[in-house]
Amino acid sequence: MxxxxxxxxxxxxxxxxxxxxxxxxxxxxxxxxxxxxxxxxxxxxxxxxxxxxxxxxxxxxxxxxxxxxxxxGPALVRLGLMAEGAEGPLRAFVPPVLRALADRTGESASFYIRDGEARLCLLREEGRHLVRDQLLPGTRLPLDRGAAGHVLRGEGGELVVTLGERDPELAAIAAPVRGPGGRLLGALTLSGTATRLGDAALRAPLEAAVAAAARRLSQDLGGG
CATH class of the missing domain: 1.10.10.10 (Winged helix-like DNA-binding domain superfamily/Winged helix DNA-binding domain)
Known part of the structure; x- marks a missing residue:
């Protein structure tokens, strides 16, 4: 033995x-x-x-x-998620929110964290539109362009909308997700084409959905 x-x-x-x-x-x-x-x-x-x-x-x-x-740094986040397993806070609470947002809106829903001077797509749920912003979890994108990047840099308040900033054909809506003590954990984001999200009237319910989901997620993760 x-x-x-x-x-x-x-x-x-x-x-x-x-x-x-x-x-x-x-x-x-x-x-x-x-x-x-x-x-x-x-x-x-x-x-x-x-x-x-x-x-x-x-x-x-x-x-x-x-x-x-x-x-x-972000490597600790990834190690923490692996240590927590499927029942860890982020794994438990973020994916259902992303699925609900994608199902409700048809757009792709993502959760980004800051990775140095970039942003990392940590979790992702693809939308149902044939024409959409497609990327894989683990993708790093510029921090200075796109709604999620502005949120992670502490810019734009509680809701950020960008149209054609990272790519002229894409648009995004993002809101901060906070944990204990108000610490910024990441950015909850809906992304789609600039054609669909460029219409303010059509975008309004999407903005409300992102803001409400980010508030609920923050509460679930101990952010008050």
């Missing part, structure tokens, strides 16, 4: 130090400076920079723009 080996009393120092960097972040923080990370971890800045370079390559830490400020 196989015997499970005992875990060694001591781990790998570099791994322990890297994990202490990730553990230094607290809910609701937009990012931490090198000085603050040094204060919280007790590590020298030179040591921090070496460890953080590895964490950045693995997308566990990201540094948006040129500022020396780091935040937790």
């Amino acid at each position: 196989a015997v499970k080996p005992e875990a060694p009393a001591e781990g790998v120092g570099a791994v322990d130090r890297a994990l202490s960097i990730l553990a230094a972040f607290r809910p609701g923080e937009a990012g931490l400076t090198l000085a603050e990370l040094s204060r919280r971890t007790g590590l020298y800045k030179s040591t921090l920079l070496r460890l953080m370079a590895s964490l950045e390559r693995a997308r566990m830490l990201v540094r948006p723009g040129e500022a020396a400020v780091w935040r937790l």
Whole structure:
């Protein structure tokens, strides 16, 4: 019979130090400076920079723009989802909302998260229109173009509409989804052709559907 080996009393120092960097972040923080990370971890800045370079390559830490400020990266979200399994909060609550939106509107429904200076399509439900915006979960798109990108950058308030911004033939409606403490978790989005979504009268019920679904999803995920 196989015997499970005992875990060694001591781990790998570099791994322990890297994990202490990730553990230094607290809910609701937009990012931490090198000085603050040094204060919280007790590590020298030179040591921090070496460890953080590895964490950045693995997308566990990201540094948006040129500022020396780091935040937790999208790789941790993906690992968290795998650890949570099918019953985890995002897996439990987001897909049914996307299916309901797609069924109700006929347009494609997506959930985006920020991935450095891009946005990542984390979850997706295709619409029923033959002509539609088609992409796969895991696709990265520009952060500075498209409704979801503006939401993830904190622009445009509680509802953003873009017409032909990323692609002249496409349009999108997006709203923020928030978790505990009001932390932005992602952008709930409907996307379709600029022809269909360009008509304000036809778009109005779609906007209302996205806004209502984002509010409900935020409540389900602890965002109040």
